[in-house]
Amino acid sequence: MQASATVMHxxxxxxxxxxxxxxxxxxxxxxxxxxxxLGIAFPSIVLLAEFIGLRRNNETALLLARRWxxxxxxxxxxxxxxxxxxxxxxxxxxxxxxxxxxxxxGFPFAIEGLFFFLEAIFAGVYLWGWQRLSGWAHFWxxxxxxxxxxxxxxxxxxxxxxxxxxxxxxxxxxxxTAVNPWQVFFNxxxxxxxxxxILAAYMVxxxxxxxxxxxxxxxxxRDRYHYTGFAIGFVPAAILTPFQIFVGDTAARSIAxxxxxxxxxxxxxAQTSRQVPEWIAGVYVNGKVYAGIKIPYLxxxxxxxxxxxxxxxxxxxxxxxxPPVVWLIHLAFDxxxxxxxxxxxxxxxxxxxxxxxxxxxPQRPFWWAGAISGLAAIVAMECGWVVTEVGRQPWVxxxxxxxxxxxxxxxxxxxxxxxIIILYAVLGVATIAILRLLSRRWRRGDTEEAVxxxxxxxxxxxxxxxxxxxxxxxx
Amino acid sequence: MAYDTVGxxxxxGITLYAVLGGADFGGxxxxxxxxxxxxxxxxxxLIDESITPVWEANHVWLVFNLVIxxxxxxxxxxxxxxxxxLPLWLALAGIVLRGAGFAFRKELSTLSMQRAAGATxxxxxxxxxxxxxxxxxxxxxxxxxxDASRASLAAxxxxxxxxxxxxxxxxxxxxxxxxxxxxxxxxxxxxMRAYFARRAQAAAIVAGALSLAALLELQNxxxxxxxxxTGRSLPFVVVAGVCGLVVFALLAIGRPIGIRIIAALGVAAxxxxxGVAQYPVLLPGTAVTLSSAGAPQDTVVAVIVVFVAAVLLVxxxxxxxxxxxxxxxxxxGEHGALAAVPASLQAPPGAGRPRREPAERERAGPAAHTAxxxxxxxxxVIRRMRQR
Numbered sequence: 001m002q003a004s005a006t007v008m009h010x011x012x013x014x015x016x017x018x019x020x021x022x023x024x025x026x027x028x029x030x031x032x033x034x035x036x037x038l039g040i041a042f043p044s045i046v047l048l049a050e051f052i053g054l055r056r057n058n059e060t061a062l063l064l065a066r067r068w069x070x071x072x073x074x075x076x077x078x079x080x081x082x083x084x085x086x087x088x089x090x091x092x093x094x095x096x097x098x099x100x101x102x103x104x105x106g107f108p109f110a111i112e113g114l115f116f117f118l119e120a121i122f123a124g125v126y127l128w129g130w131q132r133l134s135g136w137a138h139f140w141x142x143x144x145x146x147x148x149x150x151x152x153x154x155x156x157x158x159x160x161x162x163x164x165x166x167x168x169x170x171x172x173x174x175x176x177t178a179v180n181p182w183q184v185f186f187n188x189x190x191x192x193x194x195x196x197x198i199l200a201a202y203m204v205x206x207x208x209x210x211x212x213x214x215x216x217x218x219x220x221x222r223d224r225y226h227y228t229g230f231a232i233g234f235v236p237a238a239i240l241t242p243f244q245i246f247v248g249d250t251a252a253r254s255i256a257x258x259x260x261x262x263x264x265x266x267x268x269x270a271q272t273s274r275q276v277p278e279w280i281a282g283v284y285v286n287g288k289v290y291a292g293i294k295i296p297y298l299x300x301x302x303x304x305x306x307x308x309x310x311x312x313x314x315x316x317x318x319x320x321x322x323p324p325v326v327w328l329i330h331l332a333f334d335x336x337x338x339x340x341x342x343x344x345x346x347x348x349x350x351x352x353x354x355x356x357x358x359x360x361x362p363q364r365p366f367w368w369a370g371a372i373s374g375l376a377a378i379v380a381m382e383c384g385w386v387v388t389e390v391g392r393q394p395w396v397x398x399x400x401x402x403x404x405x406x407x408x409x410x411x412x413x414x415x416x417x418x419x420i421i422i423l424y425a426v427l428g429v430a431t432i433a434i435l436r437l438l439s440r441r442w443r444r445g446d447t448e449e450a451v452x453x454x455x456x457x458x459x460x461x462x463x464x465x466x467x468x469x470x471x472x473x474x475x
Numbered sequence: 476m477a478y479d480t481v482g483x484x485x486x487x488g489i490t491l492y493a494v495l496g497g498a499d500f501g502g503x504x505x506x507x508x509x510x511x512x513x514x515x516x517x518x519x520x521l522i523d524e525s526i527t528p529v530w531e532a533n534h535v536w537l538v539f540n541l542v543i544x545x546x547x548x549x550x551x552x553x554x555x556x557x558x559x560x561l562p563l564w565l566a567l568a569g570i571v572l573r574g575a576g577f578a579f580r581k582e583l584s585t586l587s588m589q590r591a592a593g594a595t596x597x598x599x600x601x602x603x604x605x606x607x608x609x610x611x612x613x614x615x616x617x618x619x620x621x622d623a624s625r626a627s628l629a630a631x632x633x634x635x636x637x638x639x640x641x642x643x644x645x646x647x648x649x650x651x652x653x654x655x656x657x658x659x660x661x662x663x664x665x666x667m668r669a670y671f672a673r674r675a676q677a678a679a680i681v682a683g684a685l686s687l688a689a690l691l692e693l694q695n696x697x698x699x700x701x702x703x704x705t706g707r708s709l710p711f712v713v714v715a716g717v718c719g720l721v722v723f724a725l726l727a728i729g730r731p732i733g734i735r736i737i738a739a740l741g742v743a744a745x746x747x748x749x750g751v752a753q754y755p756v757l758l759p760g761t762a763v764t765l766s767s768a769g770a771p772q773d774t775v776v777a778v779i780v781v782f783v784a785a786v787l788l789v790x791x792x793x794x795x796x797x798x799x800x801x802x803x804x805x806x807x808g809e810h811g812a813l814a815a816v817p818a819s820l821q822a823p824p825g826a827g828r829p830r831r832e833p834a835e836r837e838r839a840g841p842a843a844h845t846a847x848x849x850x851x852x853x854x855x856v857i858r859r860m861r862q863r
Contacts, residue, residue, distance in 0.1 A: 070582075077578030080531050081571045087541050088567045091556030095624070098545050099553035103770035106546025110781040113539040114788065120535050121792045124528035128805035144792070179773040410560050410626045423568070427575055434582045441584065 018404045020413035021093045024420060026389070028085050031424050033385060034378055035079035036156075039119070040149040040198065041205035042072055043126075047142045049232045054135050060228045066130055067442055068209070071435055073127045078431050080120065085420075093413070097396055097406035103176050104169045105159045108185050112155035115148035122148075153201060154194045161189035164388065165258055166397050188258060192251035193388075199244040200381045206237025207343070207373040212439070214370030227360070230370065237377075238347030245340050249302075256303045259398060260312035262391035265326040266333040267299050268292075269313040276300045276311040281334055283327045323393045332383035332390075339380035343373060477775045478766040479755070481547040484782050486750040488543060492536035493746055494650060494739040497643075499530045501651025503573060503600020504644065505674060506593065512586070519593075521667050522651075523581075525658045528805040530577065532796060537570075539785075547778050548768035550621070551757045558623035559613055562606040562631050569603030572596070604643040612639025615749055616697050617760025634692050642685040646742055649678035653722060653738040656731050661801070672726045675734075679723045686715075686745070700759065703752035711748030715741045 046068045053062030091098050098106075125133075126142040133141060162168075168183025169176055210233035216226045256263040263269070268279045268289055276299040282292015297307035304310075314322045323329060346369050353361040360366070396403040502522040509515030509522075545552040556563065576596030583589045609631040613619060618630035630636070652675035659667035693701040704712055718741030722734045755764045799805050 074578050074582060077531065077574050080534060081574035084534070084538060084570055085567060087538050088556075088563060091541075091545060091552055092560055092563060092567075095553035095557045098549055098556070099769065100549070102545040102549025102552060103547070103774040106542060106549065107774060107777045107781070109542045110539075110546055110778055113535065113542045114781060114785045116538060117532065117535045117785065117789045118792055120532040121789070121796045124532055124796050125799060125805065128528040129799065131806060132804045133799075176769070176771050176774075178771055179777070181773065181777040408557065408560070409624045410557060412626075416564055419568075423571065427571070430575070430579060434579055437584065438582060 017093075017409065017411065017413045018407040020417050021407045022403065024413060024417040025089060025093055027417070027421060027424065028082065028089060030382055030385065031428065032079065032082040032086055033381065034204070035075055035082055036153070037201040037204040037378075037381065038072075038075045038208070039079045040153045040201035042068070042075065042209075043123075043142060043145040043149055044202070045205055045209055045233060045236065046072055047139065047146055048236065049228075050139050050142070052232070054139060058228075060225050061232065064225070064229050064232065067438070069127055069130065071438055073123075074431065074434055074438075076120075076123050076127075078427065082424075082427075083116075093408055094396070094406045095408055097401060100174075100401060100406075101166075101169075101176070101397060104166075104179055104184055105162055107179070107181050108155045108158035108162070111158075111185075112152050115152035115155065118144050118148040119152060149201075150198055153198050154190075155185075157194045157197050158185045158187070158190050160388070161193040162187045163397050164193070164392060165189040166400055189254070192247060192254055195247045196244070196251055196384070199240050199247060200377075200384065202240050203237045203244060203343070204374065204377045204381055206233045206235075206240070207377040209233025209374070210237065211371050211374035214367045214373070218364070218367045218371060231360075234350070234370070234373075237373075238343075238350060241340070241344045241347050245344060248337070248340065253303060256311065259392070261314050261317055261322060262329075262388075263303075264312060264314040265323045265329040265391055266387060267311070268326065268330055269299065269311050271315050272310065272313040274300060274308050274310050276303075276309075278302065279330065281331065284330065285327075321394060323391050325390065329387055329391045332386040336380045336383040336387065339376045339383075342369075343376065343380075346370075346373065477772060477779065478547075481543065481775050481778055482750070482754070482757075482765040484779070485540060485543045485547070486747060488536055488540040489750075490743045490746045492533070492540055493646070494742050495529075495533040496536055497604065497647040497742070498650040498654050499526050499533055500573070500600045500604045501647035501649065501678075502526045502655070503577075503597045504648045505651055505655070505671070507597035507601060512590070517664075517667060518655075518670060521655060521658060521662075521664070521671075524806060525655060526577070527581070528800055529796060530574075532793065534570075534574070543778060543782075547770050547775055548757055548763075548765070550767075550769035551763050552768075554619050554621055554623040554758060554763070555610070555614060557625065558619045558627050558630050559610050560626040561628065562609045562613075566603050566606035566610070569599040569606065572599035573603060600647075601644060604647045605640040608640035608643030609636045611643070611749070612636030615639070615700060615753065615759065616693075617700075617758070619758050619761075621758055621761035621763045633696070635689060635696055638685060638689045638692060642682060642689060645678055645682035645685055646745070649675060649682050650738055650742060652678050653731075653734050656726070657735045660731060661803075668731070672729075672731065675738075676723055676726050679719055679726075683716075683719055700752060704748060708748040708752040711744045711751060715744035715748060717741075718744065 046065050049061045049068060050065035052058050053060075053065055122141055122144040126138065126145060129138050129141055162184055165188035167187050168180040168185075170178040210230050213226045213229035213233070217230065252263070252266070255266070267276070268282070268284050269276055270287065275297050278295040278298030279289055280293040280295065282289040284290075299311055300307050300309040314326075346366070349361055349366060353359060392398055394402050394404065396406045502525065506515070506519055506522050509518045544555075572595050576592045576594075576599065580589050580592035580596060583592055612633070613631040613636045616633060616635045618627070618633060618636070652671045655671040656668055656675055659665075659671060690701065690704065693704065718737050722738050722741070725731055725734050725737075753759050755766070757763045757765055757768050
């Protein structure tokens with residue numbers, strides 16, 4: 001009944017800004033989530049390298065940890081500001097959501113703020129403490145970053161999962177009268193969304209790190225340094241991949257019962273029925289699936305472990321309450337599952353080779369896969385967000401608040417969207433350029449050590465032209 | 476009671492953001508005004524070294540304040556975000572460019588790129604506090620209606636709002652200069668101590684003048700707020716004024732002892748003077764008070780619990796960060812890939828020696844010039860506004 005009240009309300013003032021506002025939120029979240037993954041998981045990988053370095057007196061691992069923490073400094077800074085953009089956008093783009101439910105969904109964000117503090121404080125200590133803090137003291141100063149990354153992620157995902165499975169509050173006469181913080185935080189969807197995203201973060205970060213060194217190995221830099229760098233990223237991510245697939249499978253089954261319309265869009269279930277087939281790929285247009293592979297009974301089997309399982313279709317809700325562009329949701333879901341499966345097979349390849357021959361596969365295809373594994377993990381993770389966010393439409397709070405009702409009524413979102421796309425393009429290019437610059441500088445350092453008579457890179461960088469007297473104010 | 480507590484928590488968060496995060500913006504302001512590459516090398520190196528390990532942690536206060544605002548006072552939050560969308564977008568752009576510019580400058584190796592990143596950092600350090608100031612000015616003068624759903628240009632371009640914007644910039648510059656005097660003293664860098672002492676005094680004069688101008692303006696435009704500020708908030712106003720004068724005097728006699736705490740106290744007094752003046756109303760000119768801004772009691776209690784947990788966890792962590800920073804334990808050192816300070820910003824040998832002092836003294840001009848020019852411009856703006 002709450003839903004119908006808000007739907008009527010929506011009819012009164014549907015914002016024309018809802019589409020650009022959604023596009024802007026998608027752009028900024030899609031950009032930030034990559035940095036968020038690195039913020040959540042990269043510190044653990046750096047700490048793992050430092051741990052190996054300290055424990056086994058492994059100079060290579062220690063050098064990697066030092067260098068990675070420099071990259072981490074850049075990534076955390078960009079992640080901090082792009083995360084702030086999202087905080088502002090909660091109010092600037094979705095005042096309707098915050099006005100009505102800020103008191104409910106705000107609380108997990110407050111917990112996130114706490115962990116964000118710990119993360120930023122200890123990042124200040126860890127990143128800049130390399131020189132003057134002793135080995136293990138420095139290692140432990142990084143632990144709070146890794147721990148608060150996980151808890152911070154849980155808090156933010158608590159909000160997103162609450163939007164999928166809202167609960168823990170009482171609303172009467174359009175006003176929130178009571179809130180149960182525990183039920184808000186540990187809502188029905190949080191149980192699977194939290195591990196799904198945290199594992200995704202570790203896979204993205206691990207495979208990205210591995211990918212950097214796989215490229216180096218492909219280019220012939222087959223040294224201890226590159227193999228160590230590859231392994232420290234690859235091993236944790238590959239070990240977590242099967243767990244991720246298990247969590248994802250459980251999540252899909254929960255969505256089939258909790259958000260059946262979203263699930264119907266994911267699997268092209270137009271009519272509620274039994275013996276539902278599974279569609280692999282394919283585009284749904286006007287009741288027909290083109291270019292898809294149909295596997296009979298499989299969807300019913302996956303949902304309820306029997307071909308007779310009834311799967312709810314999108315015909316159970318009126319057309320206005322169905323998500324738009326079902327083919328996007330379905331294809332995004334398939335791409336995510338497909339990449340996850342390939343990453344699993346790739347990890348098994350390495351596991352087999354290690355089991356039989358105690359080495360990593362020497363075949364070039366293995367390393368080619370390594371080179372793109374990080375990007376593949378990012379694509380899978382972004383697809384997952386497309387599934388959950390587009391699949392929840394037309395609701396911002398599932399079956400309670402329509403997205404159109406939440407969007408700002410201020411004009412000009414197209415302008416901010418355009419500017420933000422330009423700004424983020426520059427930011428993205430600059431971040432990648434800087435990371436490449438760092439890697440080039442490190443490599444020059446390597447060659448400097450190997451070839452003592454080579455020109456010193458530090459001298460080249462601090463030459464006389466530095467004193468060029470150009471007025472800064474003129475910029 | 477619970478609502479008053481959350482109000483106090485929000486005000487405390489704003490205070491901490493102002494005195495910690497504000498100083499980081501002020502550092503960017505002095506970076507902007509530090510002159511050409513050669514002249515600006517020593518001050519920029521000190522600014523960079525002082526901000527680097529702490530700016531992200533200080534920045535979190537902003538996010539924390541936003542979260543407390545939308546959780547405990549969602550109706551007021553939605554109204555503010557709708558009515559003041561433009562200055563908030565602009566402040567946000569400044570925040571992104573400031574952080575990215577600062578982080579990138581460190582890692583870039585060519586001078587021109589470093590300069591571009593540095594200019595981005597420095598310029599957006601100026602822009603951000605200005606627009607934040609206009610937002611606070613607009614809220615304080617009751618320009619945000621309770622049911623705002625449309626952005627309003629008039630709300631944040633009133634003389635008081637613009638004055639608040641300039642005041643924020645001046646206050647950030649003042650705090651940064653005072654803190655940098657402390658940083659220079661700790662490093663035994665007398666040239667930089669004198670350099671930032673002069674700038675702190677100039678900023679103090681500008682900030683003081685702007686505060687007085689804002690009070691005068693309020694006497695005409697917002698009698699209610701003026702009466703409150705000179706009534707129940709008078710103790711805070713007096714403390715703010717006294718702190719400013721004490722810092723100025725200590726700098727003038729060359730004994731900058733305890734000035735960082737006194738300066739922070741002065742700025743905190745301004746924030747609390749504002750909060751107390753409009754208590755218990757959240758959006759002046761409307762019926763939206765601390766307890767009627769849309770959150771039930773449960774939420775407010777949850778926020779207080781989280782805040783207590785945050786104080787217990789974050790407080791000691793901050794103490795550790797600042798203690799390590801104070802003992803100069805945080806910094807990349809001088810060599811190789813892990814240099815914390817960009818090579819172009821590293822102080823040339825001898826920068827810290829007294830023999831450079833005469834040269835520095837000759838450059839006292841620009842700061843005073845800037846200060847004087849700022850006051851004149853602002854005065855002219857106010858006169859124009861009055862005439863309209």
